[in-house]
Amino acid sequence: MSEDTLEIQLPVEGMTCASCVAHVEGALRDVPGVARVAVTLSPGRASLSFDPSRAGLDRLRRAVEEVGYRVPTAEITLEIQGMTCASCVAHVEGALKELPGVQEAVVNLGLGTARLRYIPGLVSSGQMKRAVRNVGYEARERDAGLDALDRERQARQEEIRRQGRNLLIAAAVGLLVMAGTFYDMLGPLKAIVPAWLAEKWVIGLLTTPIVFGPGRQFFTNSWRGLRHGVADMNLLYATGIGAAYGIAVINTLFPRAGFGGEGATFFESAALLTAFIILGRWLEALTRGRTSEAIRKLMRLQPKVARVVRGEAEVEVPADEVEVGDLILVRPGESIAVDGHVQEGYSAVDESMLTGESLPVEKHGGDTVIGGTLNKTGAFKFTATRVGKDTALAQIIKLVEDAQASKAPIQKLADWVAGHFILGVHALAIAVFLFWFFFGYSRFFDPASSFILSPYRLGEIGVFGFSLLLSVTVLVISCPCAVGLATPSAMMAGTGKAAEHGVLFKGAEAIENASHLRTIVFDKTGTLTRGEPSLTDVVSAEAEANEVVRLAAIAERRSEHPLGEAIVRGAVVRGIALGEPESFDSIPGQGIEARVESRLVLLGNRKLMDGRDVLFGSLLSEAERLEHEGKTVMFLAVDGRAFGLIAVADTLKDHAAAAIEKLHELGLEVAMITGDNRRTAEAIARQARIDRVLAEVLPQDKAEEIRKLQAAGRKVAMVGDGVNDAPALAQADVGMAIGSGTDVAKETGHVILIKDDVRDVVVALEVAKATMRKVRQNLFWAFIYNMLGIPIGAGLLYPLFQLVVSPELAGALMAVSSVSVTLNTLLLRRFAPSTRTSSPSHGQRSLTPAPAATSA
Amino acid sequence: MDTDSIDREIARRSLRLYLPISLGAALLFFLAATGGEYPWVARIGGAVWVGILTLIIAMPVVTSWVKRRARGPDRAAGKSASQAGRREPQG
Numbered sequence: 001m002s003e004d005t006l007e008i009q010l011p012v013e014g015m016t017c018a019s020c021v022a023h024v025e026g027a028l029r030d031v032p033g034v035a036r037v038a039v040t041l042s043p044g045r046a047s048l049s050f051d052p053s054r055a056g057l058d059r060l061r062r063a064v065e066e067v068g069y070r071v072p073t074a075e076i077t078l079e080i081q082g083m084t085c086a087s088c089v090a091h092v093e094g095a096l097k098e099l100p101g102v103q104e105a106v107v108n109l110g111l112g113t114a115r116l117r118y119i120p121g122l123v124s125s126g127q128m129k130r131a132v133r134n135v136g137y138e139a140r141e142r143d144a145g146l147d148a149l150d151r152e153r154q155a156r157q158e159e160i161r162r163q164g165r166n167l168l169i170a171a172a173v174g175l176l177v178m179a180g181t182f183y184d185m186l187g188p189l190k191a192i193v194p195a196w197l198a199e200k201w202v203i204g205l206l207t208t209p210i211v212f213g214p215g216r217q218f219f220t221n222s223w224r225g226l227r228h229g230v231a232d233m234n235l236l237y238a239t240g241i242g243a244a245y246g247i248a249v250i251n252t253l254f255p256r257a258g259f260g261g262e263g264a265t266f267f268e269s270a271a272l273l274t275a276f277i278i279l280g281r282w283l284e285a286l287t288r289g290r291t292s293e294a295i296r297k298l299m300r301l302q303p304k305v306a307r308v309v310r311g312e313a314e315v316e317v318p319a320d321e322v323e324v325g326d327l328i329l330v331r332p333g334e335s336i337a338v339d340g341h342v343q344e345g346y347s348a349v350d351e352s353m354l355t356g357e358s359l360p361v362e363k364h365g366g367d368t369v370i371g372g373t374l375n376k377t378g379a380f381k382f383t384a385t386r387v388g389k390d391t392a393l394a395q396i397i398k399l400v401e402d403a404q405a406s407k408a409p410i411q412k413l414a415d416w417v418a419g420h421f422i423l424g425v426h427a428l429a430i431a432v433f434l435f436w437f438f439f440g441y442s443r444f445f446d447p448a449s450s451f452i453l454s455p456y457r458l459g460e461i462g463v464f465g466f467s468l469l470l471s472v473t474v475l476v477i478s479c480p481c482a483v484g485l486a487t488p489s490a491m492m493a494g495t496g497k498a499a500e501h502g503v504l505f506k507g508a509e510a511i512e513n514a515s516h517l518r519t520i521v522f523d524k525t526g527t528l529t530r531g532e533p534s535l536t537d538v539v540s541a542e543a544e545a546n547e548v549v550r551l552a553a554i555a556e557r558r559s560e561h562p563l564g565e566a567i568v569r570g571a572v573v574r575g576i577a578l579g580e581p582e583s584f585d586s587i588p589g590q591g592i593e594a595r596v597e598s599r600l601v602l603l604g605n606r607k608l609m610d611g612r613d614v615l616f617g618s619l620l621s622e623a624e625r626l627e628h629e630g631k632t633v634m635f636l637a638v639d640g641r642a643f644g645l646i647a648v649a650d651t652l653k654d655h656a657a658a659a660i661e662k663l664h665e666l667g668l669e670v671a672m673i674t675g676d677n678r679r680t681a682e683a684i685a686r687q688a689r690i691d692r693v694l695a696e697v698l699p700q701d702k703a704e705e706i707r708k709l710q711a712a713g714r715k716v717a718m719v720g721d722g723v724n725d726a727p728a729l730a731q732a733d734v735g736m737a738i739g740s741g742t743d744v745a746k747e748t749g750h751v752i753l754i755k756d757d758v759r760d761v762v763v764a765l766e767v768a769k770a771t772m773r774k775v776r777q778n779l780f781w782a783f784i785y786n787m788l789g790i791p792i793g794a795g796l797l798y799p800l801f802q803l804v805v806s807p808e809l810a811g812a813l814m815a816v817s818s819v820s821v822t823l824n825t826l827l828l829r830r831f832a833p834s835t836r837t838s839s840p841s842h843g844q845r846s847l848t849p850a851p852a853a854t855s856a
Numbered sequence: 857m858d859t860d861s862i863d864r865e866i867a868r869r870s871l872r873l874y875l876p877i878s879l880g881a882a883l884l885f886f887l888a889a890t891g892g893e894y895p896w897v898a899r900i901g902g903a904v905w906v907g908i909l910t911l912i913i914a915m916p917v918v919t920s921w922v923k924r925r926a927r928g929p930d931r932a933a934g935k936s937a938s939q940a941g942r943r944e945p946q947g
Contacts, residue, residue, distance in 0.1 A: 053926060098923070235912065243905075423913050430909045434885075437902055438892070464898035468905060 005035055008100065010046040010060060011121045012039065013070040027067040031055045045121070057100060057119070073103055076125055078114045080107065081138035081155060082221065084234070084281070085479065087422045088137065095131045099123045110488035111404055112155075113142060136221055136234075156285060163282035166214035170275035174268075177206050181268040200252045200267075207267040211245050215274040236425070237277050240476040240807050245270035247465055266469070272808035273476065280815025283822075298397050298499065301353055301372035306337030309381060319371075326384045330375045338371040338387045345380025349373050354396060355502045355754045399504050399752070403495045404488075408508035410775060411487035425478040425790075432794045433471035440795065441466050449802035452792075452809060470795045470804060477793035477810035478786060482817040486778030489821065493828040494771025501833060502754035503764045510750035513733045514768035516715045520663055520761065521694070521706060523720030523728075524674035527738055528758065529650040529684060533562055535570025536631055537647035539622045548644035550576045552636050555594035555601040558584045563632060564592070566648045591634065602637040603646075609635045616642045630683025650684070655835075657688045659758040662835060664689070666765060669714075673697055673705055673728070702728035719753075719761050736761060759835040766833050774828055778821045785817040870922045874914035882907030 012024055021039045028037045028046055033054025038047040048060065061071045080092055089107045092114055096105035101122025107114045116128060125141055132139035176197065179186065183198035196202055212219075219242070222235040244266040252267075303319045309327040319337040322328065327343065330336055336349070348360035351373045360376050363369055369382050372393035388394065441463040449458050458466065491508045498505055505511050522528045538545040553571035556564035557580060571578055582595040590611070591604015602612060609616060614637040616623070623633045623645055631649040635642070660670050671692035674681050681695035694705050702718075706728050709716045718725065718732035721739070726748040729735025735749035739756030753760040791797075793805045805813075886903040894902075 239908070423917065426909050426913045430906060430913075433902070433905060433909075437894075437898075438888070462898060463894060464901045467902070471905070471909075 005049050006052045006100070007047070007049050009121055010048055010064070011072055011119065012044050012046050012064055013072050023067045024064055024069055027063045028060060031059055031063050034060070057122075071119055073117050074120045076116050076118065076128070077142040078116070078128060078132065078139045079142045080112050080114050080132060083107070083109055083112060083137060085109070091135045092132055092137055095135045096128060099127055099131055102128070106407055108404065108488055109485065110492045114139070159285045160282065163278055163285055166278045167275065167282050170210050170214040170271070170278050173206050173210050174271045174275040177203055177210075177268050177271040180206070203267045204249060204252050207245065207248070207271045210271045210274050211241055214278055215241050218277070236422070236475045236479055240472045240811070241270050241273055243468055243472045244273060244807050247468065266807070269807045273811040276808060276811035276815050280818050283815065283819040297353075298393065298400065301335070301393060303335040303337045303372065320388060322384050322387050324384055324387055327381055328384060329379065329381050331379045332375060332377055334375050336369050336371055336373050336375060338384045339391045340369055340382040340384045340386075342367045342369060342380050342382045345378055347378035347380050348376045350376055354393065357502070357755055396499065396504060399506060400495055400499045403505045403507050403510075404492045406507040406509065408487060408491060408512040410512055411491070411508065414483055414487050414779060417483065421478070421483070425475060428478070428790070428794070429471045429474045432474050433467045436467035436470050436795060437463055444799045446802045449798070449804070451806035452803045458804070469807070470793070473793040473805050473807050473810050474790060476807050477789040477805065477813060479814045482782035482785060482821045483779070485818060485821050486782045487775050489825040490771050490774040490778055490828065493825050494767055494774070497828055497831055498764065498767040501760065501763045501767070503760055503767060504752040504754065505764075506750050506752070510734055511768045511771050513715065514717065514751065514765055515772035517668060517717045517734060517765065518714045519669045519671060519709055520717045520719065521671040521673050521709070521732070523718070523725050524672050524676060524681065524684060525650065527720050528652060528656050528672060528688060530653055531650065533566040533632065533648040534651045535566055535646065536649045536651065537626055537645070539619060539645040541619060541642050541644050543643065546574060546576055548636060548646065549574060550578070551596055551601055551638060551643070552603050552634070552646050554578050554581050554596045555584070555592060555603050557581055559586065559592060563634065563648055567646060599638050600640070603634055606635065609637060612637065612640070614640060614642055619645055628679070630680035652684065652687055653758060656758045659762050659835065660688050660690065662759070662762040663765070666762070666769075671709070673702055675699060700727070703731040706731045736764060762835045763833040767831065770828060770831050774825055777824055781824065782817060782821055785813065789813055866919065866922050866926050870915070870919040873922070874911065874918040877914045877918070878907050878911035881910035
């Protein structure tokens, strides 16, 4: 095929002149296999003729990018219907990746979606949908918001109804088949069961509508797949049901054909296998939607209408028609339609649904309000600032959806195993058939042997029938459905649960990485500490501590220096009434001089006091002690005499020490990184019980420090400000941007903590660990089922115990396996982070050092 | 040559490989079974079953292999993992 050529129109961005055109043309022409290139500046396109066996699209794209231009990509999400297992995921992904122009395709079984990154112009959404349909599934473009939610719910309910109807038929008629098959064992029940029900042809007639009614889906789906070279789970079921039914029909119509005669009519196998598989599908449909309950809750928050003020009138308009700048009225008990700034009025707003903050937040004029939150008490008007896809709620929903649609490394491995597993199973089915046909049957077969959990004897079944039976059982028992569900269902539940607490994971990989962390590095200023100085200690020479604070605060009343403001705040916190200074002078680099209540007040550093010949004598040792603790000490002199000391420092945030204690309990090493001097940094580290201090690190070197920790073989998380610490967040295995508020789209990092609460780091790690625990449990149960089931299904125990697994029992086990995995995942809904369940007062008191007052 | 034509060609080439492989496996089984004292029904039934299972295995493997060769080095790399277990092109 190397003589064939492919013609495409490759979009190119960044070209501004004829020379750019020449560059791009030259770069593309240099790629081996390219026969013809014609680049046009407007509309920025390269017409190419190339040999696909020598030049791939990736190669062409690289060639364009190497000369400084860009091949644009776009994203689309398709809703896929009909996927049931991991092999379906592999088929759909494979079909989409085959399309020229598709750069990436990630299919999520749990969500029933495919997210694609593609080169516009090379492939259309129609081609994508057609490719999915060609391998046996349905596809349509995904809508945003409530429509998607409604459609998804509708589709799920339709699937539940469809499988429920199928189950009802299969179970009801299957019971009759069972009654007929085991008529001789019914005892007193024979009185109500007619004898003709035990006739083979009657059982056959009853089984036929089960196989070709409810069971028809397996045949049609597998046929559609087979036509395109796809072997999926439906094929396993179809061969299993078909083989059992086929043998039963032959043995009924032609008892001497050599397939075991009338003693081996497996009608009940075909009927019950169908019923059990459908039971599994029905239970799966019933439970699967619940793992994505969190995203549904978020979507439900989106209000449908807003009361917009137009002139004097209030007009109710659909929320998606609100425009930026509209003035919106919100009454008590109403939801806020979009994001905005309060213009007038006052109220308390419940933001717990988005931030996890349990207490209502007070809103005054100028405060921001978030769409989707609930107004509690008062009425207010606000101006819309972000609408539609730009609102915080829409961004959060997109982030959670993206995370749920992404794949963790462990899931990629599980999908790969499940995708290849199906071929391995067919190979094993051949091996089992050959073994029992040529060796096993003649050596081990005992006509008195029976199925496990069944009184039914194998009787006069022939070599072909027996070998086929075991071969079919291997196919049915090997279904890797549970393997495919194990990871995505847990990831969906985990990301949703985290979002409920204001913790947004940007991808499944972030969850997996967060569960393996060994070191967590906090940025100091603004992350662990408040980022502004607070009054911490007061030492008085002769008067009361409060008098020292009062005089200092009045003197600093007009100051705009952060240290002065800290003293004024400290006085206010202590309830001290403050007057105005009679005069105020700032002495640059030294402090201030003020007149308070006719007294001359000096407040500043040693240099100021030395210059004014004020002796502090016995207070100097106290000053040194406080400075050793990393605090900034200010000396207060009144009328030329030493009056006291005031110390200020950047203090730990509420809950910081408690959060670090929890991290220690989780077995993590906690480090702090800061540009501050070592003494100040170590003082904070001592209060918070930080294990390792990385001090005097310039902002641009923070990423390098993270790299050094990683080089020592540690998985490192960095917690910091999403803007200033962006390089370090990106370098870390898990970057957590804290206190982002609701403008989540702008945040860097792998995890976004909406609230400015250090405890949410613990929440993130606990959710990640709980999710990965579920993933491991699910994978264990899924694989252990196959590891135990396949050898038993293949007849490994037969030589010893003369027992074989019937196809219907294999089907029942398969259903139990899938459902148990989903139910296990649902247990995550009960997860509550330890920082939310423990007493809030614990630790909080120990974290924020209350201003100490001593008298010298 | 457009994408659909390439896909059709891939399908034809794949068919020419996996069909003989499956028929060959079935024939081998039949011959092996003929060497023993098996009833005709077992020989033919067994050959059909082995043929079907071989076809199911060979179809996606061969199609994927032919596609990799036809579509060039870039697309083949990084796609092989998801392609096993699959698939004949549309058309």
